[in-house]
Amino acid sequence: MALLLMGAAASARPTAPVHALFYQPQLTDRVLPAARWPALFASVRARGFDTLVVQWVQYGDGFTAPADRAWLRARLDEARASGLQLVLGLAADPAFFQRQADAPDAVASYLQGLARRDVAVAAQWQAMLGAPAITGWYLPLEIDDQHWRSPEARRALTDALAEEVRGLHALAPARPIYVTAFFSGRMAPAAYAQLLADVHDTGVRVWVQDGAGTAQLGAAERALYLAAADGCAGSPAQGRVHEIFAQVPGQATFTAQPLSPAALEAALAQPLPCQDDRAVFELRYLPEAADLLAR
Template sequence: MTRARLLLATALMLLCAAASARTVPPVHALFYQPQLADRALPAERWPALFARVRARGFDTLVVQWTQYGDGFTAPADRAWLRARLDEARAGGLQLVLGLAADPAFFQRQADAPGAVASYLQGLARRDVAVAAQWQALLGAPAITGWYLPLEIDDQHWRNPEARRALTDALAEEVSGLHVLAPARPVYVTAFFSGRMAPTAYAQLLADVRATGVRVWVQNGAGTAQLGTAERALYLAAADGCAGSPAQGRVYEIFAQVPGQTAFAARPLPTAALEAALAQAPPCEGDRAVFELRYLPEAADLLVH
């Protein structure tokens, strides 16, 4: 493909993404991170669980991944996950399907920019293949959006070459996913830990959004790496109404266990949980909550 034709194709893709962004209604979503250990919860419990999620006002289930490393690639495990997705839909929830998560992502993103570019392009191609597989399994009408399980931070994409590798791979992935369904939105989440100034972080999000991805910013309340006032600065920069680089916010309904360097979380007390669930994003954007197992009705998932 000549450079002129490549530029034209990219411009058309971005125009389609912009049109899609204007027509995608806001969602009230709940994340679910499927784990193989979740199979221990009896099958008959899941329909009632999804019905209670719907009764809380959620309209969408964001399945964070449909493949985690080699997890959920075995036919029996994939069939188990498909049954849960069918039950979620039967319970009145729309599905945003996460694609292929790589457990090594948080290490690999620290590689040299050239290696990162090759790695991310490989992830993009794998994601499109996984999306095609699940679309064939569920049928196109069952899927309302795709989720990219990358979690973009404010540390690894400060280098212009690394950021270009990221945005090029995202644009390639969005293009591939739009072949499957041109108007289906593609989502990704981002978080911050004080490694960029708020305005620089907002520019990172704007660069990501320009690829055609809808960006949701994690509010950081559960991990609590920054104080309330500091978090407010980043959130204000990320999702102000006019020309906002983010289209939604992720509300964390867990608390990091003190003294743990790795992620270890516990559910919020009832009053704090209800307060967190009552929050609404600015500008009528997307509202997402992380995650199913921290709701009291899903507490059994924490012990398996």
């Protein structure tokens, strides 16, 4: 219990606000000429972003081969050289969205396994990059408002998060840990805010996806959820993720396209009522990364 409280205190400790851009590494990104990446990261920094959130350093078996890992490390070094801080995402499981629908006992065991794997991957990358190179950890879970409604499922989630916080704080006690959450109308806004609060109590800083790109809910409905999460004093969320894409409906797999220049500038200029942290998803939807999106 003492360790859990220490984790929550570390999450609540004031940190400098971040203006972050997500980058979702894909193995196909390797075909982009190496010479393009420093200029691309420099353009990101010139837009005012101070942090690059790498969504994962491992995706299933992706980026486990030495050559692929070396390629990703080179990109991270270039991002840092451009003046961007690094929040390092850990090990993403492609089956996560299916596995979270299992029976509570199976989900609990599964999430504990993910937590242990994340800590091992974090230790590996901290040894590779050096502790000063990493300003935060990102947990590539994406917590929704559908699968964590029952007390048993909620407990499985928060217990696993608390274990992961303990393991990551053993590597770097003061380094913040982030996770994102999204909503699709499966909980009332107040109940969703309580879910975010429960997650935050484990020691994780929660960023809420604004849902503008996926557009599962209308603008008025999204505003209700975002207002519940924003709460200002004692807010259950500590930041917001702006989606700068438009999902293409009716596709068997996720397909999205960039916003128009005017819509992009409007999205990037949105004010936040309370939270310190602002994040944008993601790099390949910026116009200067059009050649990356085409891969």
